[in-house]
Amino acid sequence: MMTKKTINDPKVYTIILNWNNYEDTKKCLESLQEATYPNLSVIIVDNASDDESGKRLQAEFPHFRFIFNEKNLGFARGCNVGIRAALKDETCAYVLLLNNDAVVTQNFLEKAVDVAERNPLIGLVGGKILQSPQSRKIWYAGGYINCWRGQNVNRGFDETDDGRYDTPGETGFITGALMLIKREVIERVGLLPEEYFFGVEEWDYSLTVQRAGYKLHYVPEFIIYHSADGSHWNLDPKFAYNSFRNKLIFQEKFLPRGLFPLWKRIFLIYGKYLGRLKRQEFIEKYDLNKDVSIDDLDFAFGQAIKDHKKNVLTEETLTLFEEVLRRRKG
Numbered sequence: 001m002m003t004k005k006t007i008n009d010p011k012v013y014t015i016i017l018n019w020n021n022y023e024d025t026k027k028c029l030e031s032l033q034e035a036t037y038p039n040l041s042v043i044i045v046d047n048a049s050d051d052e053s054g055k056r057l058q059a060e061f062p063h064f065r066f067i068f069n070e071k072n073l074g075f076a077r078g079c080n081v082g083i084r085a086a087l088k089d090e091t092c093a094y095v096l097l098l099n100n101d102a103v104v105t106q107n108f109l110e111k112a113v114d115v116a117e118r119n120p121l122i123g124l125v126g127g128k129i130l131q132s133p134q135s136r137k138i139w140y141a142g143g144y145i146n147c148w149r150g151q152n153v154n155r156g157f158d159e160t161d162d163g164r165y166d167t168p169g170e171t172g173f174i175t176g177a178l179m180l181i182k183r184e185v186i187e188r189v190g191l192l193p194e195e196y197f198f199g200v201e202e203w204d205y206s207l208t209v210q211r212a213g214y215k216l217h218y219v220p221e222f223i224i225y226h227s228a229d230g231s232h233w234n235l236d237p238k239f240a241y242n243s244f245r246n247k248l249i250f251q252e253k254f255l256p257r258g259l260f261p262l263w264k265r266i267f268l269i270y271g272k273y274l275g276r277l278k279r280q281e282f283i284e285k286y287d288l289n290k291d292v293s294i295d296d297l298d299f300a301f302g303q304a305i306k307d308h309k310k311n312v313l314t315e316e317t318l319t320l321f322e323e324v325l326r327r328r329k330g
Contacts, residue, residue: 009039010093010113012180013086016100017078018046022053024101024227029061031102037109041065041089045082048072072315074197075176083191092183099177102129102226111221112180115168123185123214124206126174127222130161139226141165142218144172145203147254148263150247152203171218176202177226185209197313200246207254237300241321244304245313268305299325 014032018025025044032042042064046054048071058066067081079097086092094113098104112125129140141156142165152173156165176192179202189212193204206216248267252260303321311317 009037010117011039011041011089011091012037012094012096012109012113013082013089013092014040014042014096014098015079015082015086016042016044016098017075017082018044018049018054018057018100019072019078020049020051020053021100022051022056025053025057026060028098028100028102028104029057029064031104033061034106035104035109036107037113040109041086043067043082043085045069045078047074047078074194074314075199076192076196076201077194079176080191080194083186087183087186094183095181095186097176097179097181098224099226102177102224105223105225108221108223109180112219115217115219116180116182119215119217121213121215122217123182123189123209123212124174124216125180125222126171126216126218127178127224128161128165128218128220129175129178129224129226131227132225136161138165140175140177141220142169142171143175145207147207147251150251150267166220168217168219171216173203173206174216176205178222178224179205180222182214185212185214188212195249195312196246197242197315197318198246199243200250204250204253237296237325238318238322240297241300241304242313242318244301245308248304248308249313264305296325296329299328 016025016028029042029044032040044054044057044061044064044066046057046066046068048069054066054068065085067085069078069081072078073081083095086095094116096109108127112127116122116125126140126142128138131137131139138154138156138159138161140154141161143152143154145152152175154175155171189205189209192201193208194201196204210216248264251263251267255263300321303324307317307321
């Protein structure tokens with residue numbers, strides 16, 4: 001349903017990563033077909049899906065561009081493949097990162113682009129992310145990163161959207177589920193950080209862009225629906241290992257000089273004692289993977305500390321961890 005393009009509509013490339021998720025990605029692409037922004041292109045990067053979902057989607061959406069990676073590159077590296085392809089088009093003015101389990105509203109993009117165009121200091125734009133049209137529960141309405149604790153806080157999370165977060169303005173971080181990036185930011189700051197396999201890259205990029213002198217802006221009319229379940233809350237040892245290592249990489253990079261060794265000691269103590277209780281509480285609260293022992297999660301924590309400096313997180317790194325865990329369990 002894209003309306004007629006004019007010279008005043010900057011070109012936006014939407015980058016969507018698919019990995020073994022035909023149903024969600026299909027819904028996402030169907031919603032993009034109804035978007036009214038007149039100068040929108042879509043690139044789907046298939047991250048080596050082994051269920052033929054990428055090929056099925058390509059057959060159903062031939063007007064969108066598909067790129068097929070030979071292996072699962074994770075979130076940042078996978079998205080960067082699409083970003084590089086978008087930037088080859090000299091008319092590309094913006095790159096939009098969009099999670100494949102998101103559904104966009106028809107006119108979601110116009111206001112976000114307009115706000116970014118009016119202020120040269122704005123580098124990233126984020127929007128209001130709701131969990132579903134039925135519940136009107138908020139998933140993200142701006143937020144910030146607590147660098148000392150190594151966690152993000154999504155403003156309005158799980159609150160009903162009653163209008164209190166309808167004021168636009170500067171924010172502390174932009175989630176990678178919906179992130180509009182100016183081309184000049186990518187050219188100046190670089191692509192998404194590839195040290196992480198999945199998660200935390202959005203924290204890193206938000207802070208890096210801010211440190212380069214740009215502002216991060218929240219636009220409440222920039223609305224999508226994002227289910228935000230699946231692998232995000234699938235707390236198994238491999239996911240925990242990935243999360244712990246991500247946090248170590250991020251903290252060493254962004255804590256003030258000299259504080260990381262102290263933070264790491266505190267993190268180690270927390271992980272051994274309080275963290276164990278928290279992980280057990282989390283598993284029980286969300287009824288997750290009852291077949292996973294708390295000892296396995298403790299091992300993931302310890303192995304993440306041990307492997308912190310060894311290598312960049314990749315699919316191979318995570319497979320190696322699984323093999324070590326398997327041998328440990330006999």
